[in-house]
Amino acid sequence: MTADFVRHATEQPEHWPVQSQKQYDWNRENISIEIKNHRQEDFEKAPMHVAVLTYLGFGIVTLFGYFRDFLRAVGLEKRNLAQEREEQKEFVPLYQDFENFYTRNLYMRVRDNWNRPLCSLPGPVIDLMERVSDDYNWTFRLTGRTIHNVINMGSYNYLGFAENTADYLETVADKARHYGVGVCSTRQETGTLDIHVELEYLVARFLGVESSMVFGMGFATNSMNIPALVGKGCLILSDELNHTSLILGARLSGATIKVFKHNDMVHLEKELRDSICSGQPRTHRPWRKILIMVEGIYSMEGSVVRLPELIALKKRYKACLYLDEAHSIGAVGPGGRGVTELFGVNPADVDVMMGTFTKSFGAAGGYIAGKKELVDYLRSRSHSAMYTSSMSPPIAEQIIRAIKCITGHDGSTEGIRRIRQLAENTRYFRAKVKKMGFIIYGNDDSPVVPILLYMPGKVVAFAREMLERKIAVVVVGFPATPITEARARFCMSAAHTKDMLDEVLHHLDEVGDPDGEGDS
Amino acid sequence: MEYLAWLYYQYLLVTGIYVLEPWEKSIFNSVLFSAVAMVIYTSYVFVPIHVRLALEFFSAICGGQPESTMALMN
Numbered sequence: 336m337t338a339d340f341v342r343h344a345t346e347q348p349e350h351w352p353v354q355s356q357k358q359y360d361w362n363r364e365n366i367s368i369e370i371k372n373h374r375q376e377d378f379e380k381a382p383m384h385v386a387v388l389t390y391l392g393f394g395i396v397t398l399f400g401y402f403r404d405f406l407r408a409v410g411l412e413k414r415n416l417a418q419e420r421e422e423q424k425e426f427v428p429l430y431q432d433f434e435n436f437y438t439r440n441l442y443m444r445v446r447d448n449w450n451r452p453l454c455s456l457p458g459p460v461i462d463l464m465e466r467v468s469d470d471y472n473w474t475f476r477l478t479g480r481t482i483h484n485v486i487n488m489g490s491y492n493y494l495g496f497a498e499n500t501a502d503y504l505e506t507v508a509d510k511a512r513h514y515g516v517g518v519c520s521t522r523q524e525t526g527t528l529d530i531h532v533e534l535e536y537l538v539a540r541f542l543g544v545e546s547s548m549v550f551g552m553g554f555a556t557n558s559m560n561i562p563a564l565v566g567k568g569c570l571i572l573s574d575e576l577n578h579t580s581l582i583l584g585a586r587l588s589g590a591t592i593k594v595f596k597h598n599d600m601v602h603l604e605k606e607l608r609d610s611i612c613s614g615q616p617r618t619h620r621p622w623r624k625i626l627i628m629v630e631g632i633y634s635m636e637g638s639v640v641r642l643p644e645l646i647a648l649k650k651r652y653k654a655c656l657y658l659d660e661a662h663s664i665g666a667v668g669p670g671g672r673g674v675t676e677l678f679g680v681n682p683a684d685v686d687v688m689m690g691t692f693t694k695s696f697g698a699a700g701g702y703i704a705g706k707k708e709l710v711d712y713l714r715s716r717s718h719s720a721m722y723t724s725s726m727s728p729p730i731a732e733q734i735i736r737a738i739k740c741i742t743g744h745d746g747s748t749e750g751i752r753r754i755r756q757l758a759e760n761t762r763y764f765r766a767k768v769k770k771m772g773f774i775i776y777g778n779d780d781s782p783v784v785p786i787l788l789y790m791p792g793k794v795v796a797f798a799r800e801m802l803e804r805k806i807a808v809v810v811v812g813f814p815a816t817p818i819t820e821a822r823a824r825f826c827m828s829a830a831h832t833k834d835m836l837d838e839v840l841h842h843l844d845e846v847g848d849p850d851g852e853g854d855s
Numbered sequence: 856m857e858y859l860a861w862l863y864y865q866y867l868l869v870t871g872i873y874v875l876e877p878w879e880k881s882i883f884n885s886v887l888f889s890a891v892a893m894v895i896y897t898s899y900v901f902v903p904i905h906v907r908l909a910l911e912f913f914s915a916i917c918g919g920q921p922e923s924t925m926a927l928m929n
Contacts (some may be wrong), residue, residue, distance in 0.1 A: 375879065388869050388870075391869075391870065391871070392870055392871025393871065395870055395871050395872065395883070396874060396875070398885075399875055399879055402879075441874070444874045444875070444876075445874050471876055475879035632858045645871045790868065790871065791867060791871055791874065792867065792868040792869070792870070792872070793868050793890055795873065795874055796868055796873055
């Protein structure tokens with residue numbers, strides 16, 4: 336079996352099926368028809384009184400924060416967090432900036448809604464360990480009881496591959512018995528196993544590109560490989576709402592970074608034109624490379640990138656495109672192959688396709704795929720390939736079995752059933768929530784559903800109420816989202832049955848207010 | 856009664872008091888209550904007087920001309 340894969344890996348690229356063979360017409364009308372087919376999302380603005388009340392709420396809690404800080408400084412109250420040492424009182428203060436203030440006075444009050452420990456696999460229902468606090472969330476205590484069968488609306492389990500059924504995991508257990516679990520080496524030394532070669536071949540064929548490389552960690556795939564691709568004298572145009580790993584990789588590379596408004600192609604074109612005209616910062620020479628960094632689905636908004644317009648722009652201005660499909664691979668598209676399939680775009684047009692296996696495949700790690708020259712270059716130049724340990728064999732086998740399931744190569748229709756189930760769940764949930772009157776962001780096809788709650792008190796009360804009713808949701812507030820747009824984020828999964836979704840919708844109806852502000 | 860409890864809950868959520876500890880909630884509630892009480896008392900004492908003066912002022916402008924000429928002639 337191993338020899339087959341070595342032979343396949345050296346086959347000519349023409350034998351590998353390319354995703355979409357049709358010629359893409361760059362005529363403007365065709366592009367706008369494609370965009371209309373995937374209805375553009377609108378980010379509905381909050382009513383004015385909601386914005387005012389949100390600021391009011393934050394203002395009042397900030398005032399109380401100053402009051403409590405004063406009490407702590409005077410000595411009337413015990414200090415629970417880090418504080419300056421007595422001997423260093425004349426030194427520059429360490430804990431007075433806004434971030435520490437926010438953590439001490441806002442986050443600590445409500446932090447029982449995050450970091451909740453689970454004690455089961457992250458499937459459609461989970462078990463939570465019960466955790467109480469006696470001193471208003473400064474310390475926690477586990478009572479020893481477990482909350483069973485909480486419906487899980489927070490895990491990125493889009494296709495339901497986070498499962499522990501024995502017959503599905505048979506091959507994974509075999510590989511663990513054969514290879515062990517640790518690889519004890521980096522890719523360049525002795526860490527490239529035949530299972531990695533098989534996995535890379537499968538990933539490349541799945542995406543419809545020439546070649547791919549897999550890494551052990553998804554965050555490190557972005558932050559360690561972008562510095563290998565661009566450097567000083569290059570230009571990076573990155574979307575406003577890009578993930579931290581992309582921003583970190585961009586900053587680490589030393590290239591000039593310009594940010595364009597979220598999904599705004601007009602602004603991007605303007606930035607491109609201005610940058611190309613003015614050139615590199617001081618010398619005004621032409622840029623060595625221009626890289627546009629976007630994501631397939633943005634995890635906080637649920638919006639989808641406008642791929643056909645981007646490809647037209649990229650070709651016109653001779654830039655390169657870096658597409659991060661962390662949330663969209665496996666979750667969108669009729670065959671689960673991501674945004675390129677969703678829009679019917681030739682995957683060879685995207686220069687660097689990146690993705691992670693954490694979300695739809697139920698494993699860990701990331702990949703970068705594209706032309707053979709690109710991937711071969713990365714194999715020798717990437718920090719991640721040289722210094723981090725390679726992917727663990729049972730995890731690689733889990734990804735292999737997931738890809739085989741999705742494409743139908745294991746002989747069953749389970750993959751297609753899951754993709755269709757996810758699409759149906761997404762459509763059903765979004766339609767119902769919109770009908771209830773909530774404000775949702777994002778494209779109608781994306782399985783990430785953020786429900787806007789705006790006010791800090793409502794966000795916290797929502798999370799606690801839903802836990803009372805045995806539904807686990809993820810709520811996000813200020814540092815990860817703009818200060819007035821706190822939200823609760825629901826992640827659809829193919830493993831959710833219609834009954835589970837109906838129960839969640841029923842409780843959402845009770846807890847939420849029909850005006851879309853949350854919490855009745 | 857249920858409705859009042861719901862209203863209080865909404866007030867807690869909207870002003871952001873929900874996240875504070877009980878003694879802080881009491882401080883805020885008492886400060887707000889005393890401010891509102893002072894506003895009501897002040898309006899009770901002063902609003903009738905101000906309204907009467909305002910009405911006199913405006914009636915002196917609009918319908919006052921005939922009266923003053925008569926007063927002058929007399």
